[in-house]
Amino acid sequence: MSDAVEATASAEHHHHGYIHRKDDYLKRLRRIEGQARGLQRMVEEEKYCIDILTQVSAMTKALQSVSLGLLEEHMNHCVVDAARQGDAEAAVKIKEATDAIARLVKS
Amino acid sequence: MSDAVEATASAEHHHHGYIHRKDDYLKRLRRIEGQARGLQRMVEEEKYCIDILTQVSAMTKALQSVSLGLLEEHMNHCVVDAARQGDAEAAVKIKEATDAIARLVKS
């Protein structure tokens, strides 16, 4: 994401308060950051390729698990709120979520 | 991967010399590490969920691209070597590679 997009998102959506288990997510993301450093060490030392790929798969799974958790919280918060405002409001949020899910499925 | 498995792999496979563009991979993995830190910041500040998911998709794509590049180098090096040793040797390496590909496809 570009800095510009991030800045806009920040202005609009800062402190939405939708993330209930923030410490849990931060802990998991720090572990993922550690996996990224571990991969650099494995490449630096030319570890066996298959072992590196196994590590990449583990890291991808960890990332997907974080994103599915955040998606569930988002739907419980933003999509539910929108649903109570009206069908049109809900449709916009659901389209946005479905597009994000499509990107996850294809990534 | 457990430390024990990593240690074994290290002993057996250290300095295989199969990674030709090591600096390129290290640069990409450092960028991925930076994305993991960026995600922590986004969760910390409760940025908009959809923007976080977009970032996760970008990071997953970057990881997959690294793993596909390493897989290609591995096949050009280890699988080709094994193919020249014999059908049985090739079959073992190809089974191992296919299992790793299956984990990538499903992760």
Next chain:
Amino acid sequence: MSDAVEATASAEHHHHGYIHRKDDYLKRLRRIEGQARGLQRMVEEEKYCIDILTQVSAMTKALQSVSLGLLEEHMNHCVVDAARQGDAEAAVKIKEATDAIARLVKS
């Protein structure tokens, strides 16, 4: 899905009326069925493996596109209805949808 599960689902959910573009989905699924028959022909005639894999990728993409469309309709219908009944009702439907999304992401 087992016949038993399908029978239960049928009893509970028959004629939910949530699929707005039914003819479009049926047309796309008939095309997917045709792709499955095309794959049998390619394997029967031992067409080049890479061409078969390309066809499998196209078919998988077509399936995912159908499932993402149905998911969007489901959320606009069932999840929105549940959201208007209450937080607990919404949470149940959203958990169910997230579990289905997790299966799509990992399949």
Next chain:
Amino acid sequence: MSDAVEATASAEHHHHGYIHRKDDYLKRLRRIEGQARGLQRMVEEEKYCIDILTQVSAMTKALQSVSLGLLEEHMNHCVVDAARQGDAEAAVKIKEATDAIARLVKS
């Protein structure tokens, strides 16, 4: 795949003889064709969306399993042959296989 591409592939690669368990693949592909018909029935009767998505996931998994099996056979046959012809010949086949794997990973 377009008919033109299929025709070319057919001319070039017909009867490669690389598929050892042809009957097994045909049986699995007929089952996948049956799943595609089952999905049409579920959409026709507006079965519960989540059950349809579960069926799509099962079908996608079955397709991926077929493609991974074919890929393994292809590498044992075509990639091994190319490896014995020379590094350049191997590199071309491995690049082609890696591109196909990339399409599977992203589909």
